[in-house]
Amino acid sequence: MxxxxxxxxxxxxxxxxxxxxxxxxxxxxxxxxxxxxxxxxxxxxxxxxxxxxxxxxxxxxxxxxxxxxxxxxxxxxVELEVVEEPAPVAVPPARPGSARSFVARFFGQEVLAAGKAHDSLEAGVRDVIDSLRTGGKLDAEKLQQGVDTMLDSITRNPDALPWVMEMRRKGDYIYQHGIACSIWSAAFGRHLGYERDDLRELALGALLCDVGKVRLPADLLVKQGPLTDDEIRLLRSHRDESLAIIAATPGISPVVRQVVEHHHERHDGSGYPAGVRGAAIPMFARIAGLVDSYDAMVSQRPYAPSRSAHQAVMELYEARDVLFQAELVEQFIRTCGVYPTGTLVELSDGTVGVVMSINTLKRLRPTVMLLLDASKNPLAEFRLVDLAEVALDANGAPLNVRCGLAQGAYGIDRAALFLD
Structure with a gap:
């Protein structure tokens, strides 16, 4: 900071x-x-x-x-500081105009480092979840190594890792949700000015909030459609299961436990399990609860359709000082943008693209890499449009974001496009 x-x-x-x-x-x-x-x-x-x-x-x-x-x-x-630059990372060549060449030019060497950080964090989460499912214990040291690598990337460039995360979002919800919550919590905490040691606790706590779901019936976690009252009660028991796993794990701090214990409490007292409200909810639990809700809304879940990131951000905004502290909601939107990095958007001229970065002064006008033309056909060559600089489309009409799109809109597979 x-x-x-x-x-x-x-x-x-x-x-x-x-x-x-x-x-x-x-x-x-x-x-x-x-x-x-x-x-x-x-x-x-x-x-x-x-x-x-x-x-x-x-x-x-x-x-x-x-x-x-x-x-x-x-x-x-004035205090002069010597800032250690990250070690160079070789970016593989890509054909001119390809998505990968745009990504390499836009994020520079950090995109590959961010990819490796994501892989490290995901590998740690998978190993831990697989171990718990077979009766093993949580390896806190392995998870912490992944969190530290992730924090290194976010410190160097706060946009690259969230972008990579969105590109790779697919598969098991428990894995992906925990990773996303950890990354967004770290990015948000960095925006709020927390130091490295605090960010480590926050990110690890967010990563472990749902770990207790591995002890719930598998058919409950994949059930299609609305849940019954009994099923909701059983699903909510994941919080107690998570706490039990943490209690049996050496090296987990009381701060991490607080995050897991209170992340489902809400600002107005409507959360669970204790109905704690307002400032009585620990700050890191407030952050994790907000991020957990945001990521759940944008994720593909068996019992609920995903929303676009823009819809999720707007729902959080409407819930300020009801479910979540207003100042935290407003600052989270400053962190991720009205149209967050890595999400799909449709522009007013009908073209479709993926958000590469947000504009901190003009949050409705991000930089977008266009993927589809107005007829929703793939472009032969992708191109970047910085809406903060480009005000008009090819016909002289105002150019802006028409709407945010949910995952998989128009058949776009982001992982196949960018990470092959």
Missing amino acids: LSPKAEPGEFRQELRIRVEGLRAGMFVSALDRPWLGTGFAFEGVMLRSDDEVQRLRSLCRYVVVDIGRGDAPAPSF
Whole structure:
């Protein structure tokens, strides 16, 4: 959080400074602690009084100031950091115009590192789940290794791994849901400003929230259509089963247990098992519960159709200060975008593509790689459209996102397109 870097060729406008150098007129864009609980807005603050300066000095040792939006600090207070660059990763050649060549150009070397991080996390989850299904124990160290590799990738580039995850989303819901919740929780926690050790606990907790489902009847987990009241009660028992598995596993922290224990509680007290509400729900459990709900909505489940990511984001927004804390909902949307990275969208001219990145200032205008033409036929050569820069289509009409699409829309198999 305290190592903002400019893009290549861009002037770096953010500087890490000691709080002794703060004064009114500066814009603070990041803290050395999470914004939550400070009383300041998550997205930054323009210091307008000595009282605000003193409040930040009492809370932090270092902050990041944006000199493009406020006054510059005295040079003596600036902290210079040496940032270790990731080791180079060779990107295999791809034919010009192919999806893979676009991905390599867009994410650079990080896309392969993100793929390896996803593979490591998935392998750990599969081994653990398969072991538990046959009466074995949870290998916390193996899962932690996968989480650490995932955090390395998200720290270098927060967009690449969520993109890879969406491209590879298929198969067993228990595997994929746990992986997705862990990745989104880590990305969200990073956005909120949590440090590495906290992100590790949050990501591992989110990964283990549904591990108890391996002890439920297999026919319940694959049942088509609505569940009966008795089946709902049995399905909810996965939380107790998850806690039992964790209790029998050395090395699992109380913070991870809290995440698993409380992630189904809701802001208005309508959750389970205890009906805990508001601030009484531990913060990491609030984060995991929100992410768990989002990913469940966008996933293919036997008993419920998947929604588009855009629909899921809108449902979360409507549930702010009801099911979920409003500030967390708003900041999660800032993390993933109104049209999240890796999801399918249809544009106003009828073309269809996959979102490559969100625009933090214009969240309704992401960068999209087009896959299908207006007649829904595959394009001979894929192309990128940055809707933040391109306002009109080929006919001079306004170009924008018409709607988000669910997985598999128009027969698009994202895994086959991008990862073969």
